[in-house]
Amino acid sequence: MQPEPEHDSAQSGPSGHLLSQLVAHLREHRTRLQEEWSQRIQQAHLLTAMTPQEMAAETTSVYDNYVEVLETGNVEALQHYAKDLSERIIPRGVETHEVVGIVLLLRDVLARSLFEKYQRDFSMLNEVLDAYEPAANRIANTVAVSFVDERERVIRQQQDAIRELSTPVLPVRERLLILPIIGVLDSERARQLTEQLLSGIRKHRAKVVVIDITGSPDVDESVANHLVQTVDASRLMGASVIITGLSPKIAQTLVTIGVDLSKMNTIGDLQGGLEEAERLLGYTVTRKEVSTSS
Amino acid sequence: MNGGPALVSIMRQGSTLIASVHTALNDSELVRFEHDLVDQIGEHRSRGVIIDVAALDVIDSFAALTLRRIAEMARLRGAQTVLVGIQPEVAFTMVRLGMGTGAVPTALDLEEGLALLAEQGSHHPRPDDPEA
Numbered sequence: 210m211q212p213e214p215e216h217d218s219a220q221s222g223p224s225g226h227l228l229s230q231l232v233a234h235l236r237e238h239r240t241r242l243q244e245e246w247s248q249r250i251q252q253a254h255l256l257t258a259m260t261p262q263e264m265a266a267e268t269t270s271v272y273d274n275y276v277e278v279l280e281t282g283n284v285e286a287l288q289h290y291a292k293d294l295s296e297r298i299i300p301r302g303v304e305t306h307e308v309v310g311i312v313l314l315l316r317d318v319l320a321r322s323l324f325e326k327y328q329r330d331f332s333m334l335n336e337v338l339d340a341y342e343p344a345a346n347r348i349a350n351t352v353a354v355s356f357v358d359e360r361e362r363v364i365r366q367q368q369d370a371i372r373e374l375s376t377p378v379l380p381v382r383e384r385l386l387i388l389p390i391i392g393v394l395d396s397e398r399a400r401q402l403t404e405q406l407l408s409g410i411r412k413h414r415a416k417v418v419v420i421d422i423t424g425s426p427d428v429d430e431s432v433a434n435h436l437v438q439t440v441d442a443s444r445l446m447g448a449s450v451i452i453t454g455l456s457p458k459i460a461q462t463l464v465t466i467g468v469d470l471s472k473m474n475t476i477g478d479l480q481g482g483l484e485e486a487e488r489l490l491g492y493t494v495t496r497k498e499v500s501t502s503s
Numbered sequence: 504m505n506g507g508p509a510l511v512s513i514m515r516q517g518s519t520l521i522a523s524v525h526t527a528l529n530d531s532e533l534v535r536f537e538h539d540l541v542d543q544i545g546e547h548r549s550r551g552v553i554i555d556v557a558a559l560d561v562i563d564s565f566a567a568l569t570l571r572r573i574a575e576m577a578r579l580r581g582a583q584t585v586l587v588g589i590q591p592e593v594a595f596t597m598v599r600l601g602m603g604t605g606a607v608p609t610a611l612d613l614e615e616g617l618a619l620l621a622e623q624g625s626h627h628p629r630p631d632d633p634e635a
Contacts, residue, residue, distance in 0.1 A: 407591030414611055441603060442594040447587070447610035447619075 227340045232280040234326060235319060243272050246318045253314065255307045259298075267294070268311075275315060279344050284351050291355035299356075299363055308356045309349070316345045376402045378409035384416040385486050387479075391424035399435040406439060410448045417486040418443060421479045423454030433462050440473055449474065449489065453482035511536045513543055519551040519620060520544060520582070521613065525558050533569045541576045549582045551620035555613055557588030567602040574607040583623055585609065587616035 235242065247268050250256060256264055271294070278287045298308075323341060327334035375398055379387045386409055388402065406418065420436075422428075428436065440450040452475045455463070463470060476482045487494060510532055513522045522540055544552065554570065556562065562570075574584035587610045589597070597603065610616040 403595055404591070407594060411591060411611065414615075416611075416615075438595065438598040441598040442591075445586075445589045445594040445597060445604060445609050446591065447612075447615055 227337050228279060228344070231323065231337055231341060232276055234322070235276050235279070238322060239272065239276075242318055242322055243268060246272070246315050249314045249318060250311055253310060255310050255314075256303065258301045258303055267298075271311070272315065275319075275348060278348050279341070282344065284347060287348060287351050288355055291352045292359055295356045295359035299360060305353070305356060305360070309353045312349045312352045316349060319345070372401060376405050378405050378413075380413045380415075381419075381483070382487070382490070382492065384414060384490060386410070386413060386415045386418045387483075388418065388420045389424065389479075390420065390422045394422070394425050394428050394432050394436075396429075396431055396435065399432045399439075403435065403439045403442065407442060407446060410443060410446050415448050417451065417489050418448050419451045419453060419479065419482040419486050421453045421482065422456075422459065423479060425459070426456060427458050428462055430462065430466050433459070433466055437463075437470075437473065444472075451476055451482045451485055453477065453479045511539070513540060515543075515547050515549070516617075518547075518549055518624075519553060519617065520547060520549045521553045521555065523555040523558070527559060527561060528566070530565055533566060537569055537573050537576075540573055541580065544577055544580045544582050550624060552577050552582050552584040553613060553616040553620070554584065554586050555588045555616075556586065556593075557590065557612070560590060560593060562589070562593050562597055562602075564600065564602050567597060567604065571605045571607060574605075583608075583620060585616040585619050587612055 247264065250264070250268070256267075259267070270290075274287055274290050278284060295308075320338070320341065323337055324334065327337055375392075377389065379389070381387050386406075388406060390402070394402070406420075409415065410418065436452075440452070443450045450473075452473060454477075455475055474485070476485055510526055510528055511522050511524050513520055515521075520540070520543055522536070524536075528536060540552065540554075543549070552573075554573070556570075559566075570586060574586075577584045585608050586604055589609060608619060610619050
C-alpha cells in the first residue's frame with residue numbers, strides 16, 4: 210500500500226502542525242465565524258427554501274464537519290455526511306449552485322479569518338494558506354460531487370418509476386391480464402410494453418391478455434407492426450390477446466400497413482373485451498339479486 | 504446420426520410423450536431428435552407430444568422449421584403436438600424474424616401443455632385408453 214500523501218500532510222510534518230494550529234483557531238472562534246457565514250449565506254440569498262432554524266442546525270453541522278475534515282484529512286466521513294445532507298435537502302428543492310455556493314462561502318469566511326489572524330506575519334500566512342487551500346478545495350469538491358451524485362440517483366430512480374408506470378400489467382382475474390395504454394405509444398414504449406407483457410404472461414401464468422388502447426389516439430406504422438408482433442409472441446407463450454378500444458385512426462393504420470389481422474382478436478371496447486376474456490377462460494359472471502328487505 | 508448420448512430426454516406419460524430439450528442443439532442433433540421422437544410415437548402409440556423448449560434461449564430458423572416438421576409428422580402418425588416453455592425473448596425474436604410455429608399449438612409450460620392435450624383429446628377419446 211502506498212501512503213496517501215494528503216493524509217500524511219494532515220497528520221504530520223510542518224503543514225500538519227500548521228493545520229492543527231489552524232483547526233484550533235477555527236474551533237476557538239466557531240460561534241463568530243459560523244454567524245458570519247450564516248449572514249453571508251442570507252446576503253447571497255442561498256438556501257431560501259429552508260427556515261432559519263433549519264439553516265442554523267445545518268450550518269452548525271456543516272461547519273463542524275468541515276473543521277473535522279481539515280483536521281483528519283479523512284474525506285470518507287464527509288462524503289457520507291454530504292450524501293446524507295443531499296438526501297435531506299434535495300426533496301426541499303435545494304439547487305446545485307446553492308450547495309456549492311455555501312461551501313465556497315464557508316471556505317472564504319474561514320480564509321478571511323486566517324488573513325486577519327496572520328496579517329502581521331506574511332510568510333506564516335503563506336504557509337498556513339498552503340496547508341489550508343488544498344484541504345478546503347478538496348472539501349468543496351467532495352460536497353459538490355456527492356450532491357450531484359445524489360441528484361442523479363434520484364433522477365434515475367424516478368425514470369425507472371415512470372418507465373414502470375407507463376406500461377402497467379394488471380392481473381384482473383386468475384390467468385387474465387389487462388394492459389391499459391394511455392397516451393401516445395412510441396417505439397420505446399412499445400418495446401417496454403412487449404417486454405413487460407411477455408414477462409407478465411410468464412409470471413402470472415396468463416392465458417388471456419386484454420390490451421386496451423382506448424387512451425392512445427394514434428400509432429405509427431412501426432409501432433403498429435410491433436403491436437402485431439407482440440400479439441404473435443404472446444401466442445407463442447400460450448396466451449391469447451384481445452385488443453380493445455381501437456380508434457378509427459389506428460384501425461385505418463392497421464389496415465393500411467397490410468398486416469395479417471385475421472388472427473388478431475379485436476373487440477370494440479374494454480367491457481366487451483373483458484366479457485370475451487371471461488368466456489375464453491370459462492368464467493360466468495352472474496349478478497346477484499339484491500334483496501331489498503324493508 | 505445415432506452416436507452419443509441423447510441431448511433430449513423423451514419420457515412417456517400415459518399416452519403422451521414429453522420431450523425436454525436440455526441444451527442448444529445443432530442441426531445434426533436436431534435431425535437426430537426428430538428421428539428419435541417420431542420413432543417413439545409409433546412405438547408407444549402416443550396420442551400427444553409435448554416438446555419443452557424452456558431451456559433454449561435461441562431458436563433459429565432451422566430449429567423452428569424442424570419443430571414444425573416434427574409436429575406435422577407426429578400428426579400423420581396420429582399424435583397432436585404442443586410446444587411449451589418458449590421464453591419471452593425467444594418468442595419475440597421468433598416473431599421479429601418471421602418464424603412462427605405455424606399450426607403448432609403453444610402453451611406456457613408443461614402443465615398447460617398437458618391441459619391443452621387433455622382438452623383436445625377429450626373430443627376424440629381412444630377406445631382402449633384407460634384414462635379416457
